[in-house]
Amino acid sequence: MALIPTGVYHPLFRSESGSNGVHVKSFYLDILPVTNGDFLAFVRANPRWQRSRVKRIFADEFYLKSWAGDLEPGSNAPANAPVTDVSWFAAKAYAQWKGNRLPTLAEWEYAASANSTRADSEQDPEFKRQVLNWYCTPATARLSPVGLGQTNFWGIHDLHGLVWEWVADFNSALLTGGAQGDTGLDRRLFCGGGAQGAADVQDYPAFMRYAFRSSLKADYCVHNLGFRCAKDL
């Protein structure tokens, strides 16, 4: 794990309280996403998380679907590639088993806002373009190994460019339901005009992540969605 020092995360949408960003306390973050090999050790030790045994409420029918069997990741899920098709519940259970936790949305975004040379890529349109290019590229059936990409300023690999990642409070993005379903501040995101309230309207990757997270449910298992762990100091 790498130490991410205390800092400030600037959310795409600031709350009406007009705060100048979210204070993020220093924490540890996995250098690499959790791999199929890592996850195999977890399901061996915790049979209730094996594909044929998992309870439907904790993972939908796509859980570990690219694996060959309960204890065989198989050729489409190499040991050194990120594990995907895992639900939020499964990711959370893995993190707890390791004595860790999932990063919060603020922690993840803060760590991921670093490019290779700076903690804050806000002034780096080229970095954002690269991230956006990746978002536009469909995931391959067989994902690349972890750790091939360049490390960012904190020494972390693959926050962008390999898979999307679960965060602990993914369900804090309020973008669901009809007008009456949510009582919230973030309804500005619902339509294009609302984007005028965004802190940085050029930050398309942040819009994409917000939209993606708000489309998720905790039991969803998605082929390009994995996770990594975090830990308190």
Added chain:
Amino acid sequence: MKPKPKTLFLSVAILTLGSCVTQSSPVAAQSSCCVKAETPAAFTDKSIYQTESIWTTDQEKHIKLSALAGRPQVVAMFFAHCQFACPIIVNDMKRIEAALPADVSDRIGFNLVSFDAKRDTPSALAEYREARDLPAKSWTLMCGHPDDVLELAALLGVRFKEDGNGQFAHSNVITILNAQGEIVHQQIGLNQDIHETVRLLQQLVKN
């Protein structure tokens, strides 16, 4: 019939008196009392009662959600300081209760689970119960560890977010669970027509 396996009752006093934020680690608290031992296998694949989280009621009881099994339950998430939506959610639940014949409503539980682990202590919830006139016989008010609040919200499909002012933005959802803890219906939004919810509850009690 086979006897149920006996379980040790762990009396680890992890819970700080009068508070719901009891520990910083996400490791689940052990039950200290009153929790009937149920193996996860006792519930169906889609039962939310498979979760191990422990909740504190406004009467300072520590319960697993599985303690609610055996009768249909009406569940909503809320916070006591909410000035707009939550009072309407609670009122909607009271409308549902009032619309049911007495012999049906007697067999249904009504539950409010707080988002606000900091302020909604058992005593704050007890005050809320008093102020809103929620009878102890049928209503349960609960608070829990923030991780468990997140998990329950995930299970119920409820989205929420704390803003800088101690308010929570949240989905307005009233969930109906059957006796096994499966979600059978969700009434979404405020001040909705309760007809369908009432009909379903009557049907669940009959079955």
